[in-house]
Amino acid sequence: MxxxxxxxxxxxxxxxxxxxxxxxxxxxxxxxxxxxxxxxxxxxxxxxxxxxxxxxxxxxxxxxxxxxxxxxxxxxxxxxxxxxxxxxxxxxxxxxxxxxxxxxxxxxxxxxxxxxxxxxxxxxxxxxxxxxxxxxxxxxxxxxxxxxxxxxxxxxxxxxxxxxxxxxxxxxxxxxxxxxxxxxxxxxxxxxxxxxxxxxxxxxxxxxxxxxxGAVRGRFQVEGLAGHAGTVPMDARRDALVGAAEIILAVEEAARKSPSTVATVGNLQVFPGSSNVIPGRVEGTLDVRSLDDEERRRVFRQICQRAEGIAENGSLSFCCEVVLDTPxxxxxxxxxxxxxxxxxxxxxxxxxxxxxxxxxxxxxxxxxxxxxxxxxxxxxxxxxxxxxxxxxxxxxxxxxxxxxxxxxxxxxxxxxxxxxxxxxxxx
Structure with missing residues (x-):
């Protein structure tokens, strides 16, 4: 050599x-x-x-x-x-x-x-x-x-x-x-x-x-109802950002329970994005990775199921589109x-x-x-x-x-x- x-x-x-x-x-x-x-x-x-x-x-x-x-x-x-x-x-x-x-x-x-x-x-x-x-x-x-x-x-x-x-x-x-x-x-x-x-x-x-x-990457959306920040009572709100925040915590919890997996919400967009309007829609990204493909996909499914439950409890809707799944x-x-x-x-x-x-x-x-x-x-x-x-x-x-x-x-x-x-x- x-x-x-x-x-x-x-x-x-x-x-x-x-x-x-x-x-x-x-x-x-x-x-x-x-x-x-x-x-x-x-x-x-x-x-x-x-x-x-x-x-x-x-x-x-x-x-x-x-x-x-x-x-x-x-x-x-x-x-x-x-x-x-x-x-x-x-x-x-x-x-x-x-x-x-x-x-x-x-x-x-x-x-x-x-x-x-x-x-x-x-x-x-x-x-x-x-x-x-x-x-x-x-x-x-x-x-x-x-x-x-x-x-x-x-x-x-x-x-x-x-x-x-x-x-x-x-x-x-x-x-x-x-x-x-x-x-x-x-x-x-x-x-x-x-x-x-x-x-x-x-x-x-x-x-x-x-x-x-391997990695699975998704784009998710939480849909609620926009409203006036000063006139809608707290118990009548369908705040998409509050739901998204709870979903992010669920992402963290799911990944921490799986030692071989990491998960990240790296981007959020809030609509309509005004300080005096209750957020009616949130779009974000979800990234889940592991060397164990079966575990990675299991955690991703678990996160989506938990997110659907969170959305339902808040009178919101949740959907997630997989845009990348690499073994x-x-x-x-x-x-x-x-x-x-x-x-x-x-x-x-x-x-x-x-x-x-x-x-x-x-x-x-x-x-x-x-x-x-x-x-x-x-x-x-x-x-x-x-x-x-x-x-x-x-x-x-x-x-x-x-x-x-x-x-x-x-x-x-x-x-x-x-x-x-x-x-x-x-x-």
């Missing part, structure tokens, strides 16, 4: 450049198919070309860089992460994986290395779901699991995904062409910040992801082994960590085997402007990721006919 140097100054500069592609001044806000997203995409495409890659954009706006310096052929091994962010998020979620993948390829290119298999960097257009409230759009398109009805998802201004794609210069009706042939894919690996405190508690810079929790994923033993060997080679014990957060690997598991490496983040803080990763941890993480990628390609069954990674003259 060759010792291939990375350039940390380049990695840190690129992270900073992407962080500037943001709407607003607090944290990073880079929603899919916005001007900030376009600006970031142009940077990524330029950097791919600097790393010797052949660049294309697929039908859903995923950016793909193909590293042509490999031995003869075979299925492509994919690495990368997502370019979008949450509202007022941090500078490392997703973008660290993007910049790490770019650095892997550029380090190989500058060191004159041919890989055992074709290598591609994939930069996904929408993982977070912050704009259209349905996650993993880019990776689901690539895996072939995106549905035509997903094009009807709307953002806060009522713009559909289909409209956003058209405005971005893409044909929404061509989204199925983003699907990749599983026979032509040798695996997918991703570097990502942990978004939790385990690595920090264990005093380790990085770890191996063992699996990713839990176990990471590939082969790719976990490659990551663990790379971590060990760098002098650290390999710690195996389940991921409670969703990642593009979750969708890509429908296409190919997947693996992930986590990098320690300060305080486990993520989706927040204070999200931070120490430069020393970034350097270790990217170096480990590079070696893990090479080990993963070399261990693939179809690499035996093409030869292992080796140094070669790269023009």
């Amino acid at each position: 060759f010792e291939i140097p990375i350039r940390m100054e380049r990695v840190l500069h690129r992270l900073k450049e992407l962080a500037h592609c943001s709407a607003g001044k607090r944290g990073v806000t880079r929603l899919s198919f916005t001007s900030e997203f376009r600006q970031a995409g142009l940077l990524v495409r330029r950097w791919m070309k600097e790393a010797g890659m052949v660049v294309r954009v697929d039908a859903l706006g995923n950016i793909i860089g193909h590293y042509p310096h490999h031995r003869r052929g075979g299925p492509a091994f994919l690495i990368g992460s997502h370019l979008d962010s949450v509202m007022e998020g941090g500078a490392f979620d997703g973008t660290l994986g993007v910049v790490a993948a770019l650095e892997v390829v550029q380090a190989l290119f500058e060191s004159g290395v041919q890989t055992a298999l074709p290598l591609e960097v994939v930069v996904f257009c929408d993982e977070e779901g912050a704009r259209f409230h349905t996650t993993l759009l880019g990776s689901r398109a690539m895996a072939g699991t995106l549905l035509g009805e997903d094009l009807n998802a709307r953002d806060a201004r009522g713009i559909t995904l289909a409209d956003a794609l058209r405005e971005f210069g893409l044909d929404p009706l061509a989204f199925r062409s983003a699907k990749r042939d599983p026979e032509q894919i040798a695996g997918y690996m991703e570097l990502h910040i942990e978004q939790g405190p385990i690595l920090e508690n264990e005093h380790l810079p990085c770890g191996v992801v063992s699996g990713i929790a 839990a994923v176990q990471c590939s033993p082969r790719l976990m082994a490659a990551a663990a060997e790379a971590i060990t080679h760098h002098g650290y014990p390999p710690l195996f960590i389940p991921s409670g957060a969703g990642h593009d690997a979750l969708a890509m598991a429908d296409l190919t085997e997947v693996g992930m490496i986590f990098v320690r983040c300060r305080g486990g803080v993520s989706h927040h402007p204070e999200e931070y990763v120490e430069p020393e941890d970034i350097e270790i993480g990217v170096s480990v990721f590079l070696e893990a990628v090479l080990r993963a390609m070399d261990s693939h069954p179809k690499a035996s006919s093409t030869g292992q990674t080796e140094e070669a003259e790269v023009p």
Whole structure:
């Protein structure tokens, strides 16, 4: 295994450049198919070309860089992460994986290395779901699991995904062409910040992801009756917000009774939204996650049943539409082994960590085997402007990721006919 140097100054500069592609001044806000997203995409495409890659954009706006310096052929091994962010998020979620993948390829290119298999960097257009409230759009398109009805998802201004794609210069009706042939894919690996405190508690810079929790996400509505805040007696009210508040407490209670499950109401909209009007309708989101799919679905059903009872007691109505239901994923033993060997080679014990957060690997598991490496983040803080990763941890993480990628390609069954990674003259 060759010792291939990375350039940390380049990695840190690129992270900073992407962080500037943001709407607003607090944290990073880079929603899919916005001007900030376009600006970031142009940077990524330029950097791919600097790393010797052949660049294309697929039908859903995923950016793909193909590293042509490999031995003869075979299925492509994919690495990368997502370019979008949450509202007022941090500078490392997703973008660290993007910049790490770019650095892997550029380090190989500058060191004159041919890989055992074709290598591609994939930069996904929408993982977070912050704009259209349905996650993993880019990776689901690539895996072939995106549905035509997903094009009807709307953002806060009522713009559909289909409209956003058209405005971005893409044909929404061509989204199925983003699907990749599983026979032509040798695996997918991703570097990502942990978004939790385990690595920090264990005093380790990085770890191996063992699996990713499944998630069910719903949009719910509580309907009551709006009325004058000063004239309707308390015992005659049908206050939708009071009902929603009680439902939120029921969500918390149900999740606390299931140690393997977490549940969140992350967004509420109150209508008509006036200080002197009793709320007549509340719309919100419900997110339930667990590595145990059966338990996750049980808790979700329990929450909805409890919410219906709360609504009935308050002369309200409750309904919930499931907009996403993704099963839990176990990471590939082969790719976990490659990551663990790379971590060990760098002098650290390999710690195996389940991921409670969703990642593009979750969708890509429908296409190919997947693996992930986590990098320690300060305080486990993520989706927040204070999200931070120490430069020393970034350097270790990217170096480990590079070696893990090479080990993963070399261990693939179809690499035996093409030869292992080796140094070669790269023009």
